Amino acid sequence: MAIQLDGRTYPTDEEGYLANLSDWNPEVADHMAKLDDCDLDEHHWEVINFLREYYEEYQIAPAVRVLTKSIGKKLGRDKGNSRYLYQLFPYGPAKQACKYAGLPKPTGCV
Numbered sequence: 439m440a441i442q443l444d445g446r447t448y449p450t451d452e453e454g455y456l457a458n459l460s461d462w463n464p465e466v467a468d469h470m471a472k473l474d475d476c477d478l479d480e481h482h483w484e485v486i487n488f489l490r491e492y493y494e495e496y497q498i499a500p501a502v503r504v505l506t507k508s509i510g511k512k513l514g515r516d517k518g519n520s521r522y523l524y525q526l527f528p529y530g531p532a533k534q535a536c537k538y539a540g541l542p543k544p545t546g547c548v
Contacts, residue, residue, distance in 0.1 A: 441470070443469050449461075455541075467538045476527075489539040490541070499543065499544040500532060501532055502532040505531060505544075
């Protein structure tokens with residue numbers, strides 16, 4: 439499987455996650471989101487950028503509980519809760535946001 443964008447091919451796994459982390463760019467994220475009928479706004483990008491920083495530091499994509507707790511510590515309790523994150527990423531905050539961030543699927547996600 440692959441994403442075709444601007445004349446370039448981005449290989450993905452069977453669930454649509456990028457095969458190569460280095461292929462990620464904001465345009466790819468926007469394209470992935472549009473395929474899910476999602477328009478990324480500044481709130482989405484705040485979580486996506488948080489995830490990319492988290493992955494850079496820990497070399498792992500966080501599961502939803504860790505994501506929620508970590509976002510709460512960094513961005514505040516109003517954003518570090520499941521309700522807020524599920525409003526942004528209804529297919530699963532860790533799973534969907536990691537996909538748009540170009541990260542591997544978090545361990546423990548179905």
